[in-house]
Amino acid sequence: MREFLAAPVLAQGADNEHRTISLILFALFVAVTLYITIWASRQNKTAADYYAGGRSFSAFQNGLAIGGDYMSAASFLGIAGLFALSGYDGFLYSIGFLVAWLVALLLVAEMLRNSGRFTMADVLAFRMRQRPVRAAAGISTIVVSIFYLLAQMVGAGALVSLLLGTEGEAAKIWTIVVVGALMIFYVTVGGMKGTTWVQIVKAVMLMSGALVMTIWVLSKYSFNLSTLLDAAADKSGKGDAFLQPGLRYGATDMWSKLDLLSLGLALVLGTAGLPHILIRFYTVPTAQAARKSVNWAIGIIGAFYLMTLVIGFGAAALVGSDAIRKANPGGNTAAPQLAEELGGGAGSTGGAVFLAVIAAVAFATILAVVAGLTLASSSSFAHDLFANVFKRGKATERDEVRMARIAALIIGAIAIVLSIFARGLNVAFLVALAFAVAASANLPTLLFSLFWKRFNTRGAVWGIYGGLISAVVLVLLSPVAWGGASETKPGVKLAAEKAADCGVPADSKAVGNPDALFSCTTKAPIPLENPGLISIPVGFIAAALGTITAGRRPEDDGLYAELEVRALTGTGAH
């Protein structure tokens, strides 16, 4: 972490110039979004306005907002960086993120829109006993959202200070506080309507920024992909291996291959279980519009990931892996560095301007995603836990919305405090964990709810807790938490400071993951970093076992008939 901050940051010469422009652009984005939020707040009258933006967005608007909610800084900067440093392996991530949308399109979006109201739990609890199922679904919603939120906010702290070229811990803490305060404001004041517009603005900025960079890069290689790949492979110093799978997920033992499968499964099955994505389907008037908005999102997200391929390889070819790794070992600055290079290089005005533009896009990206996550968790807290578990369905809409605002404030505050404490940790694994929990706890119950007549309360509760607990426990037993070197995680070369942190000599080969949470010398009991391969089947099996062991109630058939008719035809939809 330290060498990462002390490294010469981006363009030393143009530092001040780009920092000023960046700050102006940040301020401009904040001003525009604050105005939108206040405008939106004047229109928020009912609970449907607050939770679902009045269900009045068009399919195209919602498609953009889904893109804005989904494409995090991790996808933009992280995947571009992965391409730039590890070559082809970036594709394994982006393809999983995209294909996952087919699960949402075919199995979830329309039926959820037709049968639910404000949260994921509306559908899970539709034909179940309300309190146990809503409690489980609410907890799982909040856990998934907070994991994701922490990863984004800790990342934001490091990233914005990196992009602005400010050093030291104070800058990081301030960034986390400012991002957190803005996100609380968007959500409490603007509700879903305000948050959606922030996401739409961000999606347009992100797509435009990416498009300009893509065309610019391709134009340097006369629009020939093969020439670009050639240049990237050449400059990377790794030759053809750079264009082949395996540089990052390269170890050849059994567990690392299973780990790759595990990651792939969690990515493809997780998206349709992410609560902040699911509640976006409620913001359109009909199921038809929900379907069309997912189609727009697939087009937008697919185009975006194709562009990150060009941007990442472009960064490898034009900036070079060494320069990228020097600025940030994780490669997170590959896209901004490429922007600077395209604009005319370090020290030039063009370079400073384009770098500042891309930094502002990254900033907007972070804000839009954290706002969506805060909204999802506070909605679920108010609508599921408060109104239906504590008040047993007797809360008024007004109380519920007030509670949602209070919850957004509290969850936001907790996220800020946790992020400040976690700022020195490597929390990137939390994104993968959020996907794994969504795929293991939420997706099985959601699919069984919609498609399995016999499914019942016990099945839903077992499925959610089974998937949630197994995913979290597996990660706590994995190399993410225990960093000792093993066959799967061979010992790494340690920086002097890391070695001191771990309490081993600098030439020790006993440490496989120096960023491990608990210990960097103890070997992990479970060699899988990604829990999905085990926890997803656990979620499905627990849900099935719970269902089979519980008795049948005659009234359940009627409730399933109602759910099925409503989900497929839209009768009685909200």
Added chain:
Amino acid sequence: MTADTSGPGSTGAGNGPIENGVYLQLSESPEFKRLRHAFRRFVFPMTAAFLIWYLLYVVLSAYARDFMNTKVVGQINVALVFGLLQFLSTFLIAWAYERYSSRKLEPMGEAVRAVAPGAALLETGAPEAPEAPATPGAPAEKAPAAEETAAEETGAEEAGAKETAAGPSKDEPSKDEPSKAEPSKGEPKGELPDEEEGK
């Protein structure tokens, strides 16, 4: 606790024995069975197909690297082509489903709604009965100032107002729906995806 399902305004669930009876009857109707069959016939095999196709890609990336590394043309190897085909297949499936859904499933859904024995009863069954109509939250006082908004935004405002105005009875969601749908249907952008997605 079992009675929770009928709690007013708690969810969309449980409209009580009468409506459940209607839904049971409806779910047994030939029209609905046809819709369910047509829906499942498309989405289940398609889901199996794209999951297998995707897992094949991941498995080959992990276990068949020699094959994936074969060069096809220039610097383009099998792995890259395979990856790009995943994008293509995703776009194509989305496009195919949009087509299937708008041409086949939607008319079938309308047929079910048309034969609903107690259609009127079903609609009144919509359990969204806000106890506090027109919740005058703090922001609402400023509502008049919202005139500065653009066309689509006024549409949004209308829809919001409608929801409030529908008040406690909100008796005809089916009438309400189409008018709310206007902002999306009326907007040319909203109709494009079926043609655009294939690209």
